[in-house]
Amino acid sequence: MLSRTADHLFWMARYTERAENTARMLDLNVQTGLLPQTPAAAKRGWCNTLSISELQGAYDVKYPEVTAHDVLNFMVRDTSHASSIASCLRAARENARAVRGTLTTEVWETLNITWLEMQNQLDRVFDSDPGKFFEWVRHRSHLSRGVTFGTMLQDEALYFIRLGTFLERADNTARILDVKFHDAERNADDRPRNHEHQQDFYYWAAILRSVSAFEIYRKVYRDAITPERVADLLMLRSDMPRSLHACLSEVVRNLRAVAVDAGRDTLRFAGKLHAELKFAHIEDILEQGLHAYLTGFLERVYELGNRVSRDFLVPAAE
C-alpha cells in the first residue's frame, strides 16, 4: 500500500476518534455544570477542558474570559483551529476523500454524510440542545467504526485505520484522566464541605459516564465509586474498551500485522508500553503520582505516533 494512502487512513481514523472524544469531554463538562458548584469550580472545568486539548492560548486570543458558551462554540464549531469538532469531522472526511478508492463505498459514504449533515446539526441542534449534538457526534463515530470493521477487507488498510483509532483513544483517555485527577487533587478544598461525599460521587460518576464506563464500573467493582478504582478501570483493565491497556493491546495487535519489514523497533517500543500497563498495579502508579505517570505516558504515545509515521506513513526520501 502507498505510504501516503496509509497516512490518510491513519489520520482519517484519528480525527474521527478525536471528534468523538472531544464531544465526550464537552458533554462531561455540560453535565457537571448541572451540579451545584461554585462559579470558580465551573470556570475551572472549562479552563481544564481547554488545556486538555492544548487550546488555552488560541482561545485567549479570541475571547476575553472563559465562559461555557464561548468555550463550547470555540471547541465545537470554530474552524479557525484544527481541534474543534467541526474541524475534526472535516479533516476526517478530507482524508477519506483523498483515499476514497481504498475504502469501501459504505465507509466513504458514512464519513461524507457525517460531514454533509454537520452543518445542519450545528445550525439546528447544537445551540438549543448541545447534549443531543454530542450524542449525534458519538453515534456517527460509532457508525463509522462499525462500518469500517463490518465492511473492510482485513488487510493493511484496516490495520492502519485501527492503529489510528486506538492511538488517538489512548491519548484522549489519558488526557481526560490527567486533567480530572489533577483538578481533584489540587482543589479538594473548595467544594462545599457538607456535601463532600455526594459531590465526589457525582464528579467521578460523570467522568465514568463520559467514557461510557459507569455501568461497567458497577458491574466490575459492585462497590462505591473511588478515584483509585476509576483510575484502575480507565488505565489498567484490559477488558474496558477505552482503557489505556485495551488501547495499547489493539495498537500492538495492528502494528504487528503491518510491521513485516519495517517497524520492528516501533513494535518493540509499543510492546514495552503495553507490557507495563499489563503488569502494573494501580497502587504503585498512584504512589509514584498519577500526573507524573500520565505525562510520561502521553509523551510515549506521542513518540509512538511519530515512529509509526516515520516507519510507514511518511518515510524519508530514498
Add this chain to the structure above:
Amino acid sequence: MPTFFDEMYADGTVRDHYRAFESWLSAQSPEDIARKRAEADLIFRRVGITFAVYGNEAGTERVIPFDIVPRIITAREWEGMQAGLVQRVQALNMFIHDIYHDQNIVKAGLVPPEQIFRNAQYRPEMQGISVASDIYAHIAGIDIVRAGQGDFYVLEDNLRVPSGVSYMLEDRKMMMRLFPELFARYSVAPVEHYPDMLLDNLRSVAPLGVTDPTVVIMTPGMYNSAYFEHAFLAQQMGVELVEGQDLFVNDNAVYMRTTRGPKRVDVIYRRIDDDYLDPLAFRADSTLGVPGLLSVYRSGRVTLANAIGTGVADDKSIYPFVPDMIRFYLSEEPILNNVPTWQCRKQDELSYVLANLSQLVVKEVHGAGGYGMLVGPACSKAEIENFRQRIIARPENYIAQPTLALSACPTFVDAGIAPRHIDLRPFVLSGKTISMVPGGLTRVALQAGSLVVNSSQGGGTKDTWILEN
C-alpha cells in the same frame, strides 16, 4: 439562432427510437419524476460524485447536474460514428509519431512547419524517442456534435487528459437504479466494462520486456476538478492512485513509496499536464511531478499514458488539418465531418472573423473547459468588442467556427421539459488495438439557448444509450 435538430421529435412526432421512452415518460406522474430526480441528486451528493470549481473558494465541490432523459442513438448511427472514431484516432496517433520522427507530413507540405514547431505543445524532448507500440494518445476524448439536418461533426479532439468517463459510468448506474423498467423496454449496449478495457489497454503498452506490469494512476491531488474520476478509475481498476510525492526515480526506474518499501512502477496513467510532470525537465516550480521522470521515460523504462507532447495534435490550430492527416496516413476519406474553421493567424481569415464576430464562435487554440471562448450570437456588443481586442492583440491564439446549431434533447428544467443543446464525448482507447465502449458522455447545456456544455460552465450530463438493434 438557426433551427436545430431535435433528438426526440421530428416535425412534431416522436422519432422511432424514442417512442418507447416517450410512452413510458407520459405514464409517469410528475410527483414520481420529481422524487426520482431528488433521489438522484441526493445519491450523487452522498457518493461524492463531485467536481471542484476553480475560481471559487478553495475546495468548493459541486455535483454535476444529472438529467434523467437519456440521449438515445441508434445502432446504425453508432456504427458509422465508431468507424469514424477509429479512423480519426488512428490517424492522430500516426501524426504524433510522424511529428516526433520523420515529419513526413510537413515535408509533404500538408501542415506548415511553424504550426508545429512554434506550438507551445510541441515537445522537443520527444523528438526521436520511441514509445511502446508507437501509441501516443492512449485515451482520447473526441467531442462530437450533431448539427444542421442531423449530421455529426467532430468539434475537437482531446488527446491530453480528457475527463468525464466516470460520469458516463455513474450516469448509467444511476439510470439503472432509478428506472430499471426502462432497460426492459430497450436493449441498451452496456458500458460498465470500461475500466477493464482501460486496464487491459494500459497493460498492453507497458515497456518492452515487462510481463506483469504495475499500472498506477497519477493525480494532481484531491483539489483537482476531476479528482473524483481519478479516484474512481483507480478503484475500479484496482490500481494505486498516486501523487507525484508518492513516486521517485532511482537507478533509471520509477518507484512508489509503499508501507513495505519501494515498488517498481511500469505504466503511469497520468491525469496531470506535461508541464507539471517533471520539475527537472519542465516547470521547475511544479510540486506535483516527479524529478527525473522524463529521463526514465525517454529511455523507455516507464510508459506514460498519454505520452508527453500529444498536445501538438489536439490544439485547435491543428484541428483543421485532421481530414488531411486521414488522407495522408490512411489513404482513406474521412468518415466524420470537421467543422469549417477560420485560423486567425492567417490575415485574410482574420479579417473575415473580425467582420463576423457576432455570428461566430471564437476559441483559444489551447483553451479547454469552455474557458476563454466567445459565442458571438449569445454575447453583448461590449463583450464582443472586448474579445475583438484580445484577438487583435494575439491573432495566432484564436480560431473561429460558425455557430453550429447543436442538436437538442428534451431535458428537465425548472419550467418542465424543454429542449437543451447537447454534445457527445466518446472515449477511444488505443494500444495494441483501438477500442471503445458504445457511446460516451453526453453533456447538456442547461441554460435555454446556451451552446456551452462544459460542466465548469454549469453544464449537466445525461446517460447515453446506444441501442443494440
